Amino acid sequence: MIHYFHRCTAALIALTLGAATALAYDIKGKIVDSDGEPMVAATVKLLAAKDSTFINGVKTNIDGNYSLTGVKSGNYIVEAMYIGYRTTHKDTKIGSKSVTLEPIVLEMSAIELQEVTVVGVASEIKVKEDTVEYNAGSYKTQPNAVVEDLLKRLPGVEVDSEGKITANGKEVKKILIEGKEFFADDPQVASKNLPVEMIEKLQVVDRKSDLARLTGVDDGEDETVINLTVKKGMQNGYFGAAEAGYGTEGHYLGQFNVNRFWNGNQMTLLGNFNDINQLGFTDSNGNRFRRFGGSQGLTTSQALGINFNVGNKEIFRVGGNVMYSHSDRNVIRRQERQYLEADSTSFASSGRNARDRGHNVSAGFRMEWMPDSFNTLEFRPTLSYNMNSSSSIDSTITRAGDAARTAVSRSLNTAAADGHSLEFGARLIYSHSFRRHRGRSFSISAEYNHSNIREHENTFSRNLFYLLNDSVDIYDQEASNHSWTDRMSARLTWTEPLGNVKNGRFLTFAYNLNYRWNNADNMIYDHPLLPMPGPDGFPEVDYSQLIFNPDLSNRFRNDYFNQDIRLGFRQVTKSINFEGGISLVPQMSKSIDLINSDRDIDSRWMVNVAPFLRYRHRFSKTRSLNIHYRGRSSQPSLTQLQPVPDMSDPMNIIYGNPALDPSFSHNMNIRFQDFNTERQRSIMLMANMSLTQNSIVSNITRDRETGAQTTRYENVNGVWSARVMSIFSQPLRNKFWQINNHLFVNYNRNVGFNNGQRNRSGSLMVAESFGIAFRPDNLELELRPKYRLQTTHNSLQGIGGQTVHTYGGTFSAYYSTPIGVILNSDLTYSGSAGYAAGYNQKQWMWNASISYQFLPSRSLTVALKAYDLLNQRSNISRTITANYIDDTMINDLTRYFMLTVSYKFNTFGKGNMPSDRNMRGPGGPGGPGGHGGRPPRF
Numbered sequence: 001m002i003h004y005f006h007r008c009t010a011a012l013i014a015l016t017l018g019a020a021t022a023l024a025y026d027i028k029g030k031i032v033d034s035d036g037e038p039m040v041a042a043t044v045k046l047l048a049a050k051d052s053t054f055i056n057g058v059k060t061n062i063d064g065n066y067s068l069t070g071v072k073s074g075n076y077i078v079e080a081m082y083i084g085y086r087t088t089h090k091d092t093k094i095g096s097k098s099v100t101l102e103p104i105v106l107e108m109s110a111i112e113l114q115e116v117t118v119v120g121v122a123s124e125i126k127v128k129e130d131t132v133e134y135n136a137g138s139y140k141t142q143p144n145a146v147v148e149d150l151l152k153r154l155p156g157v158e159v160d161s162e163g164k165i166t167a168n169g170k171e172v173k174k175i176l177i178e179g180k181e182f183f184a185d186d187p188q189v190a191s192k193n194l195p196v197e198m199i200e201k202l203q204v205v206d207r208k209s210d211l212a213r214l215t216g217v218d219d220g221e222d223e224t225v226i227n228l229t230v231k232k233g234m235q236n237g238y239f240g241a242a243e244a245g246y247g248t249e250g251h252y253l254g255q256f257n258v259n260r261f262w263n264g265n266q267m268t269l270l271g272n273f274n275d276i277n278q279l280g281f282t283d284s285n286g287n288r289f290r291r292f293g294g295s296q297g298l299t300t301s302q303a304l305g306i307n308f309n310v311g312n313k314e315i316f317r318v319g320g321n322v323m324y325s326h327s328d329r330n331v332i333r334r335q336e337r338q339y340l341e342a343d344s345t346s347f348a349s350s351g352r353n354a355r356d357r358g359h360n361v362s363a364g365f366r367m368e369w370m371p372d373s374f375n376t377l378e379f380r381p382t383l384s385y386n387m388n389s390s391s392s393i394d395s396t397i398t399r400a401g402d403a404a405r406t407a408v409s410r411s412l413n414t415a416a417a418d419g420h421s422l423e424f425g426a427r428l429i430y431s432h433s434f435r436r437h438r439g440r441s442f443s444i445s446a447e448y449n450h451s452n453i454r455e456h457e458n459t460f461s462r463n464l465f466y467l468l469n470d471s472v473d474i475y476d477q478e479a480s481n482h483s484w485t486d487r488m489s490a491r492l493t494w495t496e497p498l499g500n501v502k503n504g505r506f507l508t509f510a511y512n513l514n515y516r517w518n519n520a521d522n523m524i525y526d527h528p529l530l531p532m533p534g535p536d537g538f539p540e541v542d543y544s545q546l547i548f549n550p551d552l553s554n555r556f557r558n559d560y561f562n563q564d565i566r567l568g569f570r571q572v573t574k575s576i577n578f579e580g581g582i583s584l585v586p587q588m589s590k591s592i593d594l595i596n597s598d599r600d601i602d603s604r605w606m607v608n609v610a611p612f613l614r615y616r617h618r619f620s621k622t623r624s625l626n627i628h629y630r631g632r633s634s635q636p637s638l639t640q641l642q643p644v645p646d647m648s649d650p651m652n653i654i655y656g657n658p659a660l661d662p663s664f665s666h667n668m669n670i671r672f673q674d675f676n677t678e679r680q681r682s683i684m685l686m687a688n689m690s691l692t693q694n695s696i697v698s699n700i701t702r703d704r705e706t707g708a709q710t711t712r713y714e715n716v717n718g719v720w721s722a723r724v725m726s727i728f729s730q731p732l733r734n735k736f737w738q739i740n741n742h743l744f745v746n747y748n749r750n751v752g753f754n755n756g757q758r759n760r761s762g763s764l765m766v767a768e769s770f771g772i773a774f775r776p777d778n779l780e781l782e783l784r785p786k787y788r789l790q791t792t793h794n795s796l797q798g799i800g801g802q803t804v805h806t807y808g809g810t811f812s813a814y815y816s817t818p819i820g821v822i823l824n825s826d827l828t829y830s831g832s833a834g835y836a837a838g839y840n841q842k843q844w845m846w847n848a849s850i851s852y853q854f855l856p857s858r859s860l861t862v863a864l865k866a867y868d869l870l871n872q873r874s875n876i877s878r879t880i881t882a883n884y885i886d887d888t889m890i891n892d893l894t895r896y897f898m899l900t901v902s903y904k905f906n907t908f909g910k911g912n913m914p915s916d917r918n919m920r921g922p923g924g925p926g927g928p929g930g931h932g933g934r935p936p937r938f
Contacts, residue, residue, distance in 0.1 A: 025094050027068040029101035031060050031080050037621060037677065038064025039106060042082040049075035049091065064103075080104045124738050124773075125155070125682040125729035127673035128622060130206045132156065132168070132684060132727070136199040138738065138773075140780040140814035142824040143851045143861045144243050144902045147175070147199065147228070148191040153782075153812070155742040155771060156727050157204070162296060163188045163279060167204040168686060168725060170224040177228050177266060178235075180309045183321045184364040184382075187226065189305060192280045193257055193270045195241055197904070198234050203227040206671075222628075235261050239906035245865075247898030251276050265310040273302040276867075277893050281305075281325045283358060289388045289419045289455055296875065296890045297331030297354075311368070320365030328357045332891040336836040339702065339884050340761070340799045341754050346400040346408070348707070354392035361385045374433045381426040388455075391416040396651065398707030409707035411463040411651045419455030419481075439497030439506060445490065452484040461650050462538065467705045475650055476527040476541045477549070483521070489514040495570075504572035508581065512564040517557075524552040554644045555594040560635065562587050568612070577616040585610055585633050587662065591642065601641055601658045608633035608664060622675040629668045636660040636696055640713045650708070657713045665692045681730040688723050695719040699753040700883050716751040718760060723747070736776045742769045752883040760795040763880050778816040785809035792880050802885055804834035804878055820853040835878060836887040843872040861902045871895040 027046065031039040044066045046055040055076065060066045068078075071094055078090045078101065085106040092101060124138040134154050141149045151157050151165060158166045165172040165187055175182055175190035183189035205225050240258035247253075255272035272280040280303040303325040311317030333352040362384040369377045392415050398408040431443040461475045491512040498505040525546045534540040568581025585608045591601040610631035617625045639646075642656040666689075673684040694715040702709045729740040744767040752759050766789045773782035788806040808830035815823045825848040832840050851863035875892040878885065 024070040024072055026098040027071055027076070027078065027092065027094070027101065028098070029066060029078070030064045030103040031066065031082070032064055032103050032105055033085070034105055034107055039080075039082055039085075040064065042066075042080055042106070044068070045079040045081070046071065047077040047079055049077055052077065078104070080106060082106055124680075124731070125727065125740065126675050127682045127684045127727070128624075128675060130626065130671075132204040132673075132682075134202045134204075136196065136202055138775065140775070140824075141196050142814075142849050142865075143822055143853065143863060144241060144900070144904075145196045146192055147194045147196060147202075148188075150196045150199070150202065151191060154202070155729065155740045155769065156725070159191070163192065163282065165191060165226070167224055167226065168206075168684075168727075170206070172204075172226055173223050174225040175228065176225055178230055178264075179227060180266060181319065181366070182268070183305065183307050183323065186282045186323075188282045189270075189280060189303075189307075189321075189323070190226075190228070192278060193255070193272060194228070194268075195257065195904075198230055198239065198259070199228050200231045201229045203229070230261065234906070236263070237261065237907040239904070241902055241904040243900055243902035245898045245900030247276075247865075248896045251896050251898060253278070253898065253900065255280070264313065267306075267308040267310070269306050271302075271304040275300040276896070276898075279303075279325075279327060281323065281360075283325070283327050283329075283360075289390070289417065289421075289453070296892075297329050298891060298893060299327055299329040301325065301327045314368075315370055317368045318366070319368075320363065322363045323361070325360045326358065328355075330355050330891070334889045336839065336887045337884050338836070339754065340752075340759060340794055340796065341702075341757075346398065346702070346707075348396055348398045350394065350396040352392060352394045354390065356388065356390045358389075359387045374435050376429075376431040378429045379426070380428075381424075383424045385420070385422050387418075387420045389418050400704065400707075407466050408705070409463060409465050409467075409651070411461065413459070413461045413649055413651075415457060415459045415648075417455055417457035419453065421451065421453040423449070423451045425449030425487075437497075439495070439501035441495045443491075443493045447487075447489045449487045450485070453482070455481040457481070459648055460541075463651060463706070463708075465706045472538055473650060474529060474539050474541065475647070476543075477552075477648075478525045478527075478546065479648070480523045480525075481521070483519065485516065485518045487514065487516040506570040506572075508566075508568040508570055508579075510564070510566040510568075512566070514560075514562045516560045518560070520554070520556045520558065522554050524549040550595055552645065552647055553595055554599065554642070556599075556642065557592045557594065558590070560587075560589045562635075566612075575618045577618070578614070580613040580615075581611070583610040583612065583631075584608075587633070587635055589635060589641075593642075593644075599643055606633075606635075606662050608662065610664075622677060624673060626671040627669070629666070632665050632667070634663045634665065636662065636713070640696060651706075652709055652711070654711045655713075660696060660713060661694045661715050663692055663694045663696055663715070665690060679730060682727065684727040686725045689721070691720040693717055695751070697750075697752055698883065699756070701753075701755050714753070716758075718751045719749060721746070721748045736774055738771075738773045738775065740771045742771075743767070750881060752881060754796065754883055757796060759799070759883070761792060761881065762794075763790065763792045765790045778818075780812070780814040782812045783809065784811075790878070790880075792885070802834065802880065804832060806830065806832045820858055822849075822851040822853065824849045824851070832876070835876065839876055839887040839889060841874055841876055843874060844870045845873055846870050857906075859904050861900075861904075863900045863902070865898045865900060866895075867893070867898070868895040 031042040031044065033039055039060060042060045042064070043057065044060060045057040046068050047053065048055055056068050056071070058066050058068060073094045073096065075091070075093050078092055080088045080090070088104055088106055090101060090104055092099060124135055126133040126135075136150060139150055139153045141153070148159055148163070152159050156168050160166070172187050174185060175187040177190070203226065205227055206222065207225065208222060238258070238260050240256065242256040243253065245253040251274075253274040253276060255270075255274070257268065257270040260267040270280070272278065275298075277299050279299060279301045281301075303323065305321060305323035307319075307321040309317060309319035331352065331354045333354075335350045335352075337348040337350070339346045339348070362382075364382045365380065367377075367379045392413075394413040395411065397410045400406050400408050425448055427445065427447040429443065429445040431441065433441040457479045459475070459477050459479070461473075463473045465471050465473075489512065491510065493508070493510040496507045496509075498507055526549050527541045527543055528545055528547060529539040530542050532540075563586045565584040566581060568579055570579040571577075587606045587608070588603055589601070590603040591599075593599040610633060611629070612631065613627070613629040615627040619625070640656050641658050641660055643658055644656065646654040668689045670687045671684070673682075675682050694717065696713055697716050697719070699712045699714045700709050723744070723746040725745070726743045727740070729738070731738050744765075746765045748763045750761045750763070752761065767787070769784060769786045771782060771784040773780065786807065786809055789803070790806075791801060791803040793801040808828065810826060810828040812826040813823070817823075825846070828845040829843070830845070831842040834840070846869040847865075847867055848869060849863050849865040851861050853861045871894055873892055873894045875890045877888050879888070
């Protein structure tokens with residue numbers, strides 16, 4: 001009986017405990033920092049809501065996750081704590097089931113203990129997988145600075161004199177705002193117009209093309225973009241600025257931007273006009289018209305544009321931009337060219353004066369519709385109209401012999417041209433994922449583009465040959481150029497899971513076709529010479545006659561058909577992302593000349609095999625390794641194929657070669673990045689190798705008696721390049737100090753011909769830049785010394801090597817006083833050795849400004865700016881090929897002073913505008929507690 005009682009008691013106790021257990025639940029969640037990174041070993045406590053008594057507590061795991069078990073129904077407080085971060089509380093209620101809370105975000109804090117302040121400083125640079133992230137608050141710029149001013153200060157990022165942005169050795173094609181496109185494919189609109197003040201973080205992202213990311217199937221096209229994240233306080237409301245300035249020598253500046261951000265939507269209106277080389281756009285006339293003088297020199301410009309991106313979250317969005325721009329540019333160039341010849345020494349000294357004026361109107365729109373998670377539709381129409389007027393005068397003298405003292409020839413060329421173009425097109429993409437078969441998807445896309453370009457030009461050339469008894473050649477021609485192109489393309493992709501989709505194995509297939517019709521009419525007319533010379537002894541031109549020249553004219557009808565059949569395998573796991581496969585690329589080209597059938601190029605079919613490989617190993621969320629290999633075939637251009645001589649410059653005649661084969665390039669990229677969250681240390685190592693088979697190069701022959709050169713194209717092997725780059729950044733023990741280092745090593749092997757002799761040219765470049773910065777409150781001091789070595793050697797005997805040293809550095813200083821006065825200065829020294837005589841430089845470039853900010857929120861700024869205070873600015877560059885070395889000097893903007901007045905506004909309310917808060921104190925975006933919206937996924 002007693003034994004039976006004991007068994008009943010035990011059963012009753014077990015039943016009671018089981019019922020109690022059945023009524024206990026779990027609370028799960030995750031702790032992250034303001035960047036979305038997991039907080040490892042953070043303390044999580046469960047407190048009773050009524051009196052904050054302790055119930056339970058745990059530590060987060062390596063992924064930042066926690067689980068509070070055995071919790072009864074009721075009201076509770078979840079408390080999250082981590083040293084150096086603000087303690088955060090979250091109310092929760094347990095009903096009849098377990099709950100999973102939204103991630104709790106911990107913000108950095110400053111803790112004051114007996115006059116000792118412990119401060120956490122946001123990292124200057126973070127590297128994560130395919131992204132290098134810069135904290136904008138770590139770099140001080142003058143009031144009303146634009147994004148380009150910030151870019152020029154970032155390690156690994158360069159902005160050249162034409163405004164082209166290069167990040168980690170790759171050209172940036174787009175700038176995004178919060179992951180959304182801003183003025184389509186013109187990054188300079190954002191870099192030259194958007195204020196730095198709005199930027200929280202700047203991310204340099206290496207990613208697949210838009211088409212590949214939308215369809216999920218690699219198309220072999222990669223791009224480097226910059227994404228700007230907006231400060232949290234500026235994501236809802238109006239903000240903007242307007243600035244006007246007038247300076248010495250009549251220089252002027254005017255610009256404005258008005259921005260509206262709300263609920264993930266954006267709208268921006270901007271404009272600028274000035275004569276101080278601050279183009280607010282990319283001047284694309286040079287990509288369309290033959291007679292265009294480049295992007296350097298002195299430029300007056302105006303631009304006005306609007307950009308928008310609106311919609312219902314990510315379900316349906318409409319965006320686009322409309323822009324007008326005008327530029328008027330004057331270019332004065334002086335150049336020394338040394339021809340690399342084994343058995344002689346020759347030089348060409350030339351000068352050029354050119355003026356280019358252009359008007360551009362462009363519009364691009366996009367519609368994105370995602371009715372559910374299985375279907376996506378995107379439509380992108382574009383339209384542009386462009387006008388150009390150009391004129392130039394060039395003179396060249398060629399010297400040879402011992403010490404290059406013997407004059408061989410002198411030439412004078414003038415040209416004037418007017419042109420206009422109309423371009424339009426559209427792209428449609430549909431992507432579908434199967435609801436009942438997860439992992440299976442397909443996409444289809446179609447695109448059409450049309451371009452119509454007309455250009456009329458007049459050219460005059462007079463050449464005097466000293467070694468031929470001072471004989472003279474004179475040409476005076478008119479040319480009517482008309483080219484119109486239609487291009488159609490389509491792409492189909494399919495992704496099929498292999499086995500269970502959870503295994504992450506997929507087979508991918510893509511078929512792409514591209515057909516291009518290009519029609520090019522180049523009609524040349526000659527003004528003949530009069531039989532009797534003029535008063536100066538030179539023949540005169542008979543402008544009363546105009547004679548058609550069939551030998552130099554052409555009317556080509558060109559067809560190009562390309563297919564890409566791509567088969568790949570993809571494996572995706574938590575730590576590994578692998579994709580590899582092979583492409584079969586059949587290509588056809590043909591050309592017909594309606595004037596002379598002897599110039600026809602019959603249909604040429606080529607079939608190439610191009611492998612591809614992508615591999616990413618994710619050791620952790622902050623450490624990864626990427627390897628990317630791509631093989632690509634490139635068809636020679638029709639200019640390189642057509643055997644019609646281009647004699648627009650009689651001293652530089654160019655012939656095509658219809659026997660050229662397509663080139664094939666192998667490209668390998670390796671990238672390792674690591675970010676140490678504890679030490680805020682960033683490391684990135686990159687290596688790139690490229691080898692080209694059947695590379696198309698110029699075979700230049702020169703006439704010793706006239707100095708004239710003729711260029712033909714040939715296929716060669718032996719062209720390759722390799723480069724290694726590293727970025728390092730870390731704060732010192734005193735967090736106000738930051739150090740960074742950027743090392744770049746590049747080697748190029750080129751092949752060329754000099755008078756039929758093959759020359760292999762190797763060029764090694766080593767560039768080192770170290771930076772150290774001191775950034776306490778309201779003060780920034782940064783020193784960045786630089787050194788670059790470029791040395792070249794040649795295989796031809798008798799051609800000496802060339803070595804150039806470029807050295808110097810920049811010291812920048814910023815100080816903001818409590819009364820609203822801001823002092824800003826940057827002093828750059830640059831020196832060089834190894835250029836041609838007269839081209840070596842030792843110059844100081846000093847820019848400075850003093851600003852005073854007043855009115856509520858310091859919205860009005862008056863500034864006095866000085867550019868090139870010491871008046872030593874010069875624009876010198878060197879170009880090295882296997883055939884020649886060019887040292888070039890181009891006119892540039894020199895010393896001026898300017899007084900500016902600017903006004904900024906916002907509707908965020910006092911104290912909510914990020915600039916109203918202490919940029920380095922608690923809550924400021926650049927210091928403890930600073931945070932922004934979570935960065936978009938790329």
